[in-house]
Amino acid sequence: MRNRAMPGFGLSLGITLAWLGGIVLLPLSALAWKAGSVGASTWWAQIGSRRVLYALQLSFGGALVAAAIDVLLGLLLAWVLVRYRFPLRRVCDALVDLPFALPTAVAGIALTALYAPNGWIGRLLQPLGVQVAYTRLGVLLAMVFVGLPFVVRTLQPVLESLEHEVEEAARTLGASRWQNFRRVLLPMLMPTLLTGFALALARAVGEYGSVIYISGNLPMRTEIVPLLIVQKIDAGGDTGPAAVLGAVMLAASLLVLLTVSLLQRWNRRWMEVG
Amino acid sequence: MRRFPLIVFLALGAVFYGVAAQAQDHRLLNVSFDPTRELYKEANTAFAASWKQQTGKDVRVTTSNGGSGKQSRAVQDGLEADVVTLALAWDIDVLADRGLLAKDWQSRLPDHSTPYTSTVVFLVRKGNPKQIHDWPDLVREGVQVITPNPKSSGGARWNFLAAWGWALRQPGGNTDKARAYVTQLYLHVPVLDAGARGATNTFVQRGIGDVLIAWESEALQSQQELGKDKFDIVVPSLSILAEPPVAVVDKVADKHGTRQLAEAYLKFLYTPEGQDLVARHFYRPRLPAVTEKYAAQFAPVKTFTLAEAFGDWRQAQATYFADGGVYDQISEAGH
Numbered sequence: 001m002r003n004r005a006m007p008g009f010g011l012s013l014g015i016t017l018a019w020l021g022g023i024v025l026l027p028l029s030a031l032a033w034k035a036g037s038v039g040a041s042t043w044w045a046q047i048g049s050r051r052v053l054y055a056l057q058l059s060f061g062g063a064l065v066a067a068a069i070d071v072l073l074g075l076l077l078a079w080v081l082v083r084y085r086f087p088l089r090r091v092c093d094a095l096v097d098l099p100f101a102l103p104t105a106v107a108g109i110a111l112t113a114l115y116a117p118n119g120w121i122g123r124l125l126q127p128l129g130v131q132v133a134y135t136r137l138g139v140l141l142a143m144v145f146v147g148l149p150f151v152v153r154t155l156q157p158v159l160e161s162l163e164h165e166v167e168e169a170a171r172t173l174g175a176s177r178w179q180n181f182r183r184v185l186l187p188m189l190m191p192t193l194l195t196g197f198a199l200a201l202a203r204a205v206g207e208y209g210s211v212i213y214i215s216g217n218l219p220m221r222t223e224i225v226p227l228l229i230v231q232k233i234d235a236g237g238d239t240g241p242a243a244v245l246g247a248v249m250l251a252a253s254l255l256v257l258l259t260v261s262l263l264q265r266w267n268r269r270w271m272e273v274g
Numbered sequence: 275m276r277r278f279p280l281i282v283f284l285a286l287g288a289v290f291y292g293v294a295a296q297a298q299d300h301r302l303l304n305v306s307f308d309p310t311r312e313l314y315k316e317a318n319t320a321f322a323a324s325w326k327q328q329t330g331k332d333v334r335v336t337t338s339n340g341g342s343g344k345q346s347r348a349v350q351d352g353l354e355a356d357v358v359t360l361a362l363a364w365d366i367d368v369l370a371d372r373g374l375l376a377k378d379w380q381s382r383l384p385d386h387s388t389p390y391t392s393t394v395v396f397l398v399r400k401g402n403p404k405q406i407h408d409w410p411d412l413v414r415e416g417v418q419v420i421t422p423n424p425k426s427s428g429g430a431r432w433n434f435l436a437a438w439g440w441a442l443r444q445p446g447g448n449t450d451k452a453r454a455y456v457t458q459l460y461l462h463v464p465v466l467d468a469g470a471r472g473a474t475n476t477f478v479q480r481g482i483g484d485v486l487i488a489w490e491s492e493a494l495q496s497q498q499e500l501g502k503d504k505f506d507i508v509v510p511s512l513s514i515l516a517e518p519p520v521a522v523v524d525k526v527a528d529k530h531g532t533r534q535l536a537e538a539y540l541k542f543l544y545t546p547e548g549q550d551l552v553a554r555h556f557y558r559p560r561l562p563a564v565t566e567k568y569a570a571q572f573a574p575v576k577t578f579t580l581a582e583a584f585g586d587w588r589q590a591q592a593t594y595f596a597d598g599g600v601y602d603q604i605s606e607a608g609h
Contacts, residue, residue: 045598051606118481134465134482213472216465217423219605230468231425232597234343236368241597 028250035247038240046244051219052228058139059225060252063204066143070200071193073144074151081152082159096152099145104209111142112214134216139224142210147200154196155189162188190267198260205253225249302335302535305355307342307428307518308469309492313555314339314359320551321542325535333535341469342428349374349523356527356536359520361428364587366521375524388517389543390557393575394436396508397477397486397493404484408511409440412485413458420483421463422473424594424601429470429516431595433487436514438594439583443512457604478505489516490572494556507573515577 035043046052081093099107115122115132122133132138162185170184208226215222225245232242306314318335325333338345338353342361349355350372360366363380370377380386398406404417412419422430437459441452465482467473470489474496477486485508486493493507520540527533542548549559553568565572584590594600 049598049602049606051602112480116480116482133480212468217468218463218466227468231423233347234341234426235595235597236343236346236364236591237596 031243031246031250034239034243038244042240043244046241047248051223052225052245054220055223055225055228056248056252058136058223059205059249060256062136062139062143062224063201063207066140066147066204067197067201069140069144070147070151071197074148074155074196074200075189075193077148078152078155078159082156096149098149100149104146104207105213107145108142108210108213111138111145111210115141115214133214134218134222136215136222138214138216139211139222142214143204143207146207146210147203150199150203151193151196154199155192158189158192191264194260194264194267198257201256201260202253205249205256300331300333300535302333302356302532302539303354304335304337304357304359304539305345305349305353306337306339306359307345307361308339308471309429309489309495310337310359310518310555311339312495313552313557316555317543317548317551320547321539324542324547325538335539341426343426354526354530355523356530356532357520357522357540359518361518362431362587363517363519364591365428366519367588369521369523373525375521379521380519382522383520383540384544385560386517387519387521389520389540389548389560390518390552391560392489392491392516392518392557393513393577394433394487394510394516395490395493395513395573395575396510397488397496398484398506398508400504400506402506402508406485406508409437409455412437412487413455413462417462417485418464418483419459419462419485419487420465420467420473420477421487422467422470426468427470427473428518429489429492430473431590432489432514432516434594434601435580435584435590436510437487439514439578440510440512442583443578453600453604457607460604490558490575491556494571498556509573509575512576512578514583515579517580 077096081089081096112133113119115125115138117123117126117131117133119133122131125132130137132141166184166188167180170180175183206226208224208230211224212227215224215227217223217227226249229242229245229249232245233239304314304318314335314337318337321335322333325331338348338355340348342365346358346360346365346368349358349369358366358369363386366375366379369375370379376382383389396406396412398404404411404414406412406417411417421433424430424434434456437456438452441447441455442449444451465473465476465480467476470492473486474488474492476482478496478500488496490507493505497505497507520543522533522536522540524533527536543552544560546561546564549561549564550567553559553564553571556571558572559565559568580587580590584593592599
């Protein structure tokens with residue numbers, strides 16, 4: 001604390017805490033309070049419902065798969081953008097951010113228009129027996145779309161700061177390209193990949209706007225938890241059941257993020273030892 | 275010196291806020307549901323003109339559109355609507371439960387506060403390739419039905435009840451048979467949109483499904499916008515009379531001092547001018563004279579009312595659409 005770069009430690013900490021409290025903590029505690037006040041029978045009715053279980057499975061399962069795809073795709077994209085020089089590289093680089101800025105409903109409608117059986121891409125896929133829009137594949141596609149920039153943007157600065165000397169040293173010591181990637185680059189990138197994975201996962205789990213347009217929203221098939229929550233609210237009356245689902249999502253998300261951060265710590269320790 | 279811009283911004287903000295609050299005196303906010311967008315856009319202008327003529331005062335009515343349940347929730351959570359014009363009475367009952375208006379709100383205006391009606395019909399592709407003529411055709415093998423989610427769409431709740439009521443009123447019909455029919459019906463739905471407009475888009479733009487269960491007003495409007503050569507309207511043997519209600523939100527109107535204005539606004543919908551507007555936007559008017567004038571527009575339909583088949587909206591909501599209700603049960607069945 002002796003070398004403060006920024007003046008006014010008390011003030012800035014105060015603002016930080018007030019901000020976090022008002023914007024993050026307060027709504028979340030209101031949710032927890034509401035969910036805590038509904039009684040065991042409501043909890044049981046919600047969590048025991050097959051439809052809810054199915055939606056939870058789709059939301060978290062879909063998000064895990066989407067985040068994994070994002071990590072693979074994102075690594076490739078970031079690598080190409082950092083290491084290669086090609087025309088329109090800047091444009092491509094800017095395009096990566098689009099899913100950040102685009103209203104998700106717009107993205108959802110655009111994806112649906114493209115992948116619907118009468119859309120440009122959907123029309124080509126239909127003879128192959130592949131339907132994307134209004135299936136679980138569509139849910140996955142939307143989740144991949146919104147999560148991708150998180151992986152690319154976390155990886156890019158790390159890739160840029162990697163020292164070429166390390167790779168060159170590995171090459172001179174006789175490492176093949178694959179060994180170089182597997183033994184030298186990947187361990188260095190691992191913590192960042194995990195961070196990117198966690199961010200993409202968190203984004204995909206909570207995604208609503210784009211998914212509901214492309215998913216078809218069929219109960220027991222393509223219904224995600226956020227949509228169930230909205231339906232329970234829209235039906236009017238008590239918000240207790242919706243709060244229960246919200247609390248379940250919150251707890252599950254915290255658990256997932258905790259797991260990822262534990263993995264990260266374990267990875268760091270392993271790196272230090274190795 | 276550096277702080278100056280911030281102070282200026284705050285001051286400007288305060289001024290704008292003050293101006294906005296001032297201007298609200300002769301403003302009316304109508305919180306409505308989705309498919310009334312075009313109707314109220316025109317009705318607001320027409321009412322302002324008639325109000326100016328009667329009182330010499332200017333009035334500006336703005337309408338907010340969205341899913342009926344969502345809009346009702348917004349008003350419950352503090353959106354200051356002077357009047358609400360929603361898809362079904364339950365969404366206003368909820369407001370009455372919160373003390374925002376009197377419990378007997380539905381008896382304050384004629385026709386239990388529903389100045390216009392519609393009914394549930396089928397929109398099919400031109401030439402009716404799947405030969406869909408009545409409710410049983412919807413559950414034939416290979417027929418795909420588009421209708422929105424009754425949990426989030428008020429219009430879709432009327433669709434649900436129309437199907438249920440039809441099945442109930444068949445020879446030998448009972449609750450079990452109605453339930454079996456409606457369960458089958460929803461198994462024929464490949465895409466369950468959140469709202470009526472979404473469902474129309476899925477059917478019209480994405481080309482999904484063989485039949486769209488829609489309000490007559492929506493069906494007629496789609497037909498007008500897209501051309502009669504693309505879609506046909508099929509009228510089932512029996513349907514429900516959809517009665518979307520309107521009400522002044524007492525608490526808000528009293529707070530804004532707009533009660534008189536708000537009441538005049540809703541009563542305007544019952545006048546010959548208002549009824550004519552209603553009919554031009556494909557809702558069925560209440561006034562016999564106007565009904566006669568637009569007779570060619572509306573095909574004769576045999577309808578039952580919600581009161582005849584289900585009691586009132588409070589009961590219908592609790593039985594069919596509440597959490598864990600019949601709709602939730604049937605959407606888990608068959609999987």
